Amino acid sequence: MSVIMTEQLKAGIILGDNQNGEYIYMPGSEIGAENPMCIFEKGDHREDLHLEEAVALAKRLSLTPVKHPKYGKKAY
Numbered sequence: 001m002s003v004i005m006t007e008q009l010k011a012g013i014i015l016g017d018n019q020n021g022e023y024i025y026m027p028g029s030e031i032g033a034e035n036p037m038c039i040f041e042k043g044d045h046r047e048d049l050h051l052e053e054a055v056a057l058a059k060r061l062s063l064t065p066v067k068h069p070k071y072g073k074k075a076y
Contacts, residue, residue, distance in 0.1 A: 009024070009058075010026065016063050017062070020061075021041075022041070023039075023042075024057065035051075037051070
């Protein structure tokens with residue numbers, strides 16, 4: 001698991017790809033939780049992922065910190 005991506009998500013940074021419309025972020029209510037969940041968005045589809053799954057998917061999709069079209073730079 002990528003320590004950098006994990007810490008970015010825990011800090012509320014949105015990882016994504018604006019060209020493909022793919023985003024992974026941790027909602028503010030999950031920050032500081034023992035087993036936090038993240039949200040993966042692609043178009044109108046939204047899916048909850050455990051932090052480990054979110055980081056693995058972000059690595060596979062080569063997501064980087066981005067500005068979300070609706071939420072801006074941070075998820076909260």
